[in-house]
Amino acid sequence: MLVVKTNVTELATTTLNAGVEIFSEGRFSVSLPVSYNPWTFNDNKKIKHLAFQPEFRIWFGETFRGSFINVQSFIGLQLHYLYYNTGGINIPFGMFPDPKNTRYQGQGTGGGVTYANQFGLGERWRGEIGTTLVFSYLWYDSYECxxxxxxxxxxxxxxxxxxxxxxxxxxxxxSYALY
Structure with missing residues (x-):
């Protein structure tokens, strides 16, 4: 089975994104999301990036079995690569030394572990809530903002x-009902 998806939290940050997920007959899937943010805002504020984040997912139970309202959990092993140009925005968690006053342009790579839940929204629709703990190695040039x-x-x-x-x-x- 193949699904198409978009991350609403990324859309809320003006980041365009889409992904596909390919399911096996058992407990495994591969998710292939891409996100892109081309915008520069007032005062040269930006979170421009292009990111690829493939993820191998292991489901607790078979994928999409049972009623469409059931909640299914999974863990995922994710890799990522990104090209970014960001500045003037307070990026949390100490990712960069001075993100509010400096522009950083570069690349990054790494991996992570995801935990998430999917839940039914109808015959062909589902929702997903999750978070990823990542390790990233970033290299960059820095500029006045x-x-x-x-x-x-x-x-x-x-x-x-x-x-x-x-x-x-x-x-x-x-159709989920037919699967």
């Missing part, structure tokens, strides 16, 4: 902490 700001230096950063939180809407490619 204003437009075309002066180069401040290059650096790397290791980050361990909260990653993507999700509240997703999922569309099933086949």
């Amino acid at each position: 204003k437009t075309c700001g002066a180069f401040k230096g290059a650096g790397t950063r290791r980050y361990l902490g909260p990653g993507k939180s999700s509240l997703s809407i999922i569309y099933l490619s086949v």
